[in-house]
Amino acid sequence: MSAPEFNAVLIGATSAIATETARAMVAEKPCRLLLIGRDPAKLEAVAQDLRVRGATVEIQSADFLDPATDWKGMLQSFAVGRALDCVLVAHGELSDQSACLTEGQAFARSIAVNFTSAAFIASVAAEILATQGHGTLGVIGSVAGDRGRQSIFLYGSAKAGLDTFLEGLRHFHAGKPGVKIVTIKPGLIDTPMTADVKKGPLCTSAKKAGQLVWQAMHKGKPVAYIPGWWRWILLVIRLVPRAIFYRTRL
Numbered sequence: 001m002s003a004p005e006f007n008a009v010l011i012g013a014t015s016a017i018a019t020e021t022a023r024a025m026v027a028e029k030p031c032r033l034l035l036i037g038r039d040p041a042k043l044e045a046v047a048q049d050l051r052v053r054g055a056t057v058e059i060q061s062a063d064f065l066d067p068a069t070d071w072k073g074m075l076q077s078f079a080v081g082r083a084l085d086c087v088l089v090a091h092g093e094l095s096d097q098s099a100c101l102t103e104g105q106a107f108a109r110s111i112a113v114n115f116t117s118a119a120f121i122a123s124v125a126a127e128i129l130a131t132q133g134h135g136t137l138g139v140i141g142s143v144a145g146d147r148g149r150q151s152i153f154l155y156g157s158a159k160a161g162l163d164t165f166l167e168g169l170r171h172f173h174a175g176k177p178g179v180k181i182v183t184i185k186p187g188l189i190d191t192p193m194t195a196d197v198k199k200g201p202l203c204t205s206a207k208k209a210g211q212l213v214w215q216a217m218h219k220g221k222p223v224a225y226i227p228g229w230w231r232w233i234l235l236v237i238r239l240v241p242r243a244i245f246y247r248t249r250l
Contacts, residue, residue: 005031006030006032007078010035011090014039014043015140017213020207021211022055023050026053032056032082033058034060034078035059037061038064040059065112071121075087076128084125088137088140089118092140093114094194095110100154111158115159122165122166134178137180138182138217141162142186143225145159147234150250166183167222180217183222186225187202187225187230188203188204189206189209190205191206204227
């Protein structure tokens with residue numbers, strides 16, 4: 001008898017990290033996947049890649065900034081007759097911070113993409129998992145949320161808000177031990193989103209990041225730094241006194 005399919009939903013599925021996470025899933029077990037994103041053509045390209053690898057894949061385009069988008073309906077429709085094993089919320093964007101600080105619409109969009117929509121989708125997904133009694137929700141945050149730094153504090157503030165929201169969501173669902181909510185905090189990852197960011201020895205490939213994200217969701221611990229050594233780097237950064245920290249150009 002063949003193993004049952006692992007049912008997973010990836011939201012923001014065309015992001016490099018989400019795509020590599022899906023590949024890591026498919027390499028380990030039979031998977032049935034729902035890929036949700038904004039661009040149907042890109043979604044289909046990712047889906048075809050995963051089908052070649054042996055997965056059963058459906059796609060669904062969605063507007064992440066439209067409050068009327070029926071996230072609950074999409075997830076429940078996919079889960080009819082079967083349970084959801086995991087949901088990964090992986091969308092986001094690295095906006096031009098200088099422009100956002102003086103343009104209201106750009107500022108609002110950055111917060112909406114990186115906090116508001118991700119938090120709401122996570123809330124909906126967590127409720128569905130809690131109703132069925134088990135499952136793992138992974139949400140991509142960032143090490144940028146651990147301390148406000150002049151180079152990236154707008155993006156970081158949205159991710160800090162998401163971090164706090166997910167901690168509260170874990171507390172809210174603490175009475176359902178079968179439900180795991182994982183805050184995933186990547187450091188600098190080599191993806192199209194960071195194409196204009198200067199890379200260095202701390203940069204990690206998208207493939208490695210995807211493998212680590214999948215491992216983190218499998219373990220189900222509340223917070224996972226990707227790679228794990230970012231936890232200690234950010235601990236040091238958080239402990240630097242303000243008088244010294246404000247002299248840096250981090």
